[in-house]
Amino acid sequence: MTFQFRAHHPSAYFRFALILLCLIAINITGIALLYPTFTTANEAAMKSVILILPWMVVLLLPSVILAILIYRSFVKTYQLTFTENPDDHPKLTVEQLDKRGNSTLRKDFNAAEIIEARIVDFEDNHYCNFRFREGKFDLVIHRDSGDFENFLNALAAFAPDAIKIAD
Helix, strand or coil: CEEEEEEECCCHHHHHHHHHHHHHHHHHHHHHHCHHHHHHHHHHHHCCCCCCHHHHHHHHHHHHHHHHHHHHHHCEEEEEEEEECCCCCEEEEEEEECCCCCEEEEEEECHHHEEEEEEEEECCEEEEEEEECCHHHCEEEEHHHCCHHHHHHHHHHHCHHHEEECC
């Protein structure tokens, strides 16, 4: 059985926070460099009916757009396939797919290598934190991006002790 999901690695949150801090620093530096231009424009704005909202959009919109693009770049498409080997040893194959659907990274796991699949419902965000014994392949699966119910049933048959529900 094959399933495709949008997912990212747990370290993406930390990397996103660092890059966001860098974007804020760049934004502050840009404002400081353009301060003379802003004061001249502000003097002209005080004589007319220009509100502060256009200034906020001009100053903050580039950082917001870059932050969204950076976060979206962390999310990749993964294909998870449950297979039965001829030796009767089932395995889970995790493949990272590129935009054309070609596999760029592939790793096979047996049931003992899956530490947990924790189902998380945080407000309106529905995730499944998928942890493997070799931590660099851990994934945060976006449950709404694929057929999660059938995937969960296949995972329960493959590694029943790994499934946990977060409180």
